[in-house]
Amino acid sequence: MIDATRGVVVGVYRKSRPGAPAGFFACEAAGLRWLDDAGGAPVVEVLGVDDDHLDLVRLEPVAATREAARAFGAALAATHAAGAPAFGAGPPGWAGDGFFGPLDSPQTMPAGHFARWGPFLAACRLAPLDCDLRQAGISMPGLAILGERLRGGALDDDEPPARLHGDLWSGNVVWTAGGATLIDPAAHGGHRESDLAMLALFGLPHLDDVFEAYDEIAPLRRGWRHRVALHQVYPVGVHALLFGGAYLHELADVIDRAVQEIAR
Template sequence: MSNADVFRKHDPHAHPDFFRAEAAGLAWLAEAGMPVARVRSVGEHHIELDRVPDTRATAPAARAFGAALARMHDAGAAGFGAAPDGYDGQLFIGRRPMSRTVHESWGAFYIAERVLPFLRIAVDAGSVTAGQRADIERACELVTGGAFDDDEPPARLHGDLWNGNVLWSPGGVVLIDPAAHGGHRETDLAMLALFGCPHLAEIVAGYESVHPLRTGWQDRVPLHQLHPLAVHAAGYGAGYGRELHRAALVTLELGGNT
């Protein structure tokens, strides 16, 4: 294989688990049948992946991706917040450490491990005002209390499923850069919607051909965007703080707690 066929990431200052976490996440998703970039080698300071050739997005590829995503979610996880099976290291979303603490209920996990840690960073960075924080924390209390818990078992999530991590290749969609963990299936779908993804309606149609979504899932998209918006508010400024606040207000309205 030539160098042109390999994509190498190297960082001598990376956390010792950073690239290991990426490789473990990719392997875990692949075990569930999801096409991912194949890992050629991984070490403390690097990862080498098969380079993925790109092509235009098509509706049939989107529908096939949606079906594969549903099957991947259905493969499950050991718990809400669980790391990929067999992986014992730190988790990350982007460059930020992410908790692997497991909870029995989704709402308690989601807020304690995926929203509040990043909200605190966003507040300290000045991206969230005191008034916004009060509303966001009210929404967090509502979710922690179980207002949106259901009987869904933990799903096997990509965890950072924005459009940039969805590669359209001649053979179909290939995923990269996971923040893989056990969570709620609607969170991956909400992240796909956050920055826009080509043929999203076809992705959803393919998904529901395998696993129909619960009634009202579209209304709950802002709830499931609290995590990625908190992460972005922590690193990318007040614009995301305002979006996080808006999502919190919708969450409060959904829970009848306005």
Template sequence: MRFTEDLGSSHGWRLRRGVLDDGREVFAKSGTASSGVFASEAAGLRWLGEAIAVPEVIEVGPGRLVLSWVRQEPPGAVAAERFGRALARLHRAGAPAFGAPWPGFIAELPMDNSAADDWPSFYASRRVLPFLRMARLPASDVALVERAVERFAEVAGPAAAPARIHGDLWSGNVLWSGGSAVLIDPAAHGGHRETDLAMLELFGLPYLDRVLGAYREEWALAEGWRERVPLHQLHPLLVHVVLFGGGYRESLMGAVRRVLAL
């Protein structure tokens, strides 16, 4: 493989564009990674790739992940609608349980993917509470988050089977390509489908209204899903507090208060 462009770095990993001996363009992520992080990403991509467009995993090892290059194009309404339908089909592909049979990571942070019997307990014990312990928030904030966690079973909406979700579906992990979208950098696991939709809304996505409209035409959402958006944003906001500091505290606590008001 010959590297052709340095793409900078992310979370301490070096990002490069390259060309294989057979002429295929690739994306390479390399560096000292937490044990299993590249293998986890590769497993998630392969699993998601059974139901939606993702880059091909060409090579994975402790120090490097090589993926097929994604040629990007501007987003558009038609592509957004195609993505919405594809995302609904991905979620409907399902998962054996809440969790995954591989170790979880979001960025470089480990996540517990061990299975749980229901989504509210999975979300509380595997996602929200572990990151709350890492977030170094004031005691008063911690108490409010814990009060919200106690309400998860009450406010989570109708019980749902595990969906096959991306798990870190912010706009930067949606590449517009081929008249639709290609998903990258997953934290894939069996989860709640509303989690992916809430993540798209958290940081915005071009033509999000078209994505959501097409999604709902493909697979209707349970009543009250919009009111539950802050519930599903608690984990990604906690992740951002852990990674980037107190600048995200206000957004987190706003979401907490909205959960408590449900």
């Protein structure tokens, strides 16, 4: 295949799944293009999309370095600063809910249009998660406590909605010669601390360098590290729902830490 913008032959990676949920790959393609439009962190290029697959430029991984990590932190700050119309808003070109989770079992990720982050998190993340867990026979009472406090404005701040990757665990950051490159987003408007909390959830090479460089470009609010657990409740909850086991204990722990933080 020829990349017309560069005039060179490029490798193609096809991400596919027969019977994927309607719009799954179109939503991902829209998210990738939206993130790329921010002009911040490099994003894998979309070559084509259909109902059952997404064609992307094939990335060639290299070893992570501290220099690349610092560049990524600064670039991610620029991506976030590009903003979004509202908390919960999806990427242009996509209407409706998004998706979160593994390719073989993606979960619906409700969209919305909220002026404040707390009510968005309560309505579009914690409440649906609580409902799904209860249907699976799993009770996490702390979710209702968190939701009530967030709807009441606890931890709201004056930060505008950031342009989030939305599923920014280490596996969705590919270190390449062109910089740490984003793949597999669940892109939406949200709080920038959510992406940083996802980076911390499963670890990332040179993570402290990423955070330091990010903070130099876009200083983070005081105490942001104490709020990491709150931002991790949803992704850990989805893992608990899908895989159970140790993730149930981890979910109980992050909920407990988030309740403690929100009560401070």
